[in-house]
Each structure stands twice: as C-alpha cells, then as structure tokens.
Amino acid sequence: MDIDNFWRLTENIDQGALGSGDEALAVAPLIAALAKLSCKKIRAYEERLCQLLYNLDGENFAAHAGESGESDDGFLYARCHVVAKGRDNYQMVLSNPENMPRTLDQWCEPLLTVAAEAWAQKTGHSPEDWDFAASVCYETGSNLAQWPSLPAQDPAETDPFIEEKFDRAVARAGHAFRKGEYGNVVKLLARHSARLSHKQRRMLDEASARMRETDKP
Numbered sequence: 001m002d003i004d005n006f007w008r009l010t011e012n013i014d015q016g017a018l019g020s021g022d023e024a025l026a027v028a029p030l031i032a033a034l035a036k037l038s039c040k041k042i043r044a045y046e047e048r049l050c051q052l053l054y055n056l057d058g059e060n061f062a063a064h065a066g067e068s069g070e071s072d073d074g075f076l077y078a079r080c081h082v083v084a085k086g087r088d089n090y091q092m093v094l095s096n097p098e099n100m101p102r103t104l105d106q107w108c109e110p111l112l113t114v115a116a117e118a119w120a121q122k123t124g125h126s127p128e129d130w131d132f133a134a135s136v137c138y139e140t141g142s143n144l145a146q147w148p149s150l151p152a153q154d155p156a157e158t159d160p161f162i163e164e165k166f167d168r169a170v171a172r173a174g175h176a177f178r179k180g181e182y183g184n185v186v187k188l189l190a191r192h193s194a195r196l197s198h199k200q201r202r203m204l205d206e207a208s209a210r211m212r213e214t215d216k217p
C-alpha cells in the first residue's frame with residue numbers, strides 16, 4: 001500500500017473522539033473502512049502502520065514524550081497517537097521530536113489492532129487468529145539504530161535461523177493458547193520476550209495470569 005492510500009484511510013479516524021480520549025470510538029470508522037478492503041490490502045495497511053511506528057521508535061522521540069516516554073508501552077501508545085492525528089502531524093513530529101505528545105491522555109492504543117479487527121469482520125474469524133507478521137517490529141527499542149544507549153545485540157540474535165524459530169514458536173503458542181495449554185504458551189514465548197509484538201505479549205501475559213490462577217490453593 002502506498003503512503004497516500006495509507007493516510008487517506010487513516011483520515012477515517014474520528015478526531016473529536018480521539019481528542020476526548022475515547023480511543024476505541026475514534027478508530028471505529030477506520031476499522032469499518034478497512035473491512036471493506038481485501039485481506040491483502042488490510043495486511044498492507046498493517047505493514048505500513050508498523051513501518052511508521054518503527055520510524056518514531058528512538059531515544060530522541062522518547063525523551064520528548066513526557067511521562068509516556070518513561071515506559072515501553074506508554075511510548076508505543078504515544079507513537080500511535082502521532083499516527084492517529086494524521087499525516088501533517090506525523091511529519092511534524094518525525095522532523096522534530098520536540099513535537100511528540102507529552103501527556104498520558106494522548107494515546108491511541110487501539111490503533112494497534114485495527115487491522116486485526118477489520119480482518120476479523122471481513123473473514124468471520126476471531127481477531128486473536130490474526131497472525132500477520134510485518135517486516136519491522138514497532139515495539140519500543142526495536143529500532144536499534146535510534147537507541148544508541150541500548151546494550152549490544154545478544155549474540156543469539158545473529159542465529160541465521162532465529163526468524164524461523166521465532167515464527168514457529170509463535171505459531172505453536174497460538175495453538176496452545178486456544179487449547180488452554182497455558183504452560184506451553186509461557187515456555188514457547190518467554191524465551192523470545194524481547195521480540196514479541198504487542199498482541200503476542202498480551203497472549204503471554206494472559207497465559208501467565210491464568211497459570212497463576214490455576215496454581216492458587
């Protein structure tokens with residue numbers, strides 16, 4: 001999907017709802033617009049979104065994000081807000097990190113799941129079955145070139161088969177989660193914790209929580 005089409009679709013976000021803090025209501029029109037597209041185009045939208053969030057993933061942007069810049073998730077949600085505000089706002093922030101949103105009410109977490117929700121509406125599947133993997137990871141700290149203070153990459157990450165192993169672990173974890181095998185989910189995903197997407201991390205957290213509930217006397 002070219003960048004112009006991406007921003008035309010993103011213009012469906014309800015800016016009034018976004019400004020009032022109702023993030024789910026704000027992205028609802030975007031989900032409806034995406035659901036009218038082919039599955040291929042929905043995936044293309046997600047790929048472009050991930051790239052834009054990745055471009056904002058850096059120490060300089062986090063340093064100007066106020067309290068949001070003090071946590072991985074908060075900084076991610078602030079970056080989502082930058083995209084949700086539209087093309088002009090995104091370009092303004094990208095060119096000058098000092099324009100990053102600085103308050104905790106300037107988030108748009110639901111933007112991370114618009115493609116999955118649209119795909120689910122399109123196919124009749126559950127959003128949890130969405131398994132698209134973008135070419136870049138938008139999680140905070142993934143864009144190593146923009147985080148010079150982070151420690152050097154773990155030698156294990158140079159394993160030529162790391163991507164294949166990671167993809168296989170995620171696929172197996174998803175299957176185990178649907179079967180209620182939460183211990184297996186934790187075993188499969190915990191070793192890859194630094195590489196997990198927002199959705200995969202939520203699956204790991206939920207599996208861990210359900211394990212703790214099971215262990216209670």
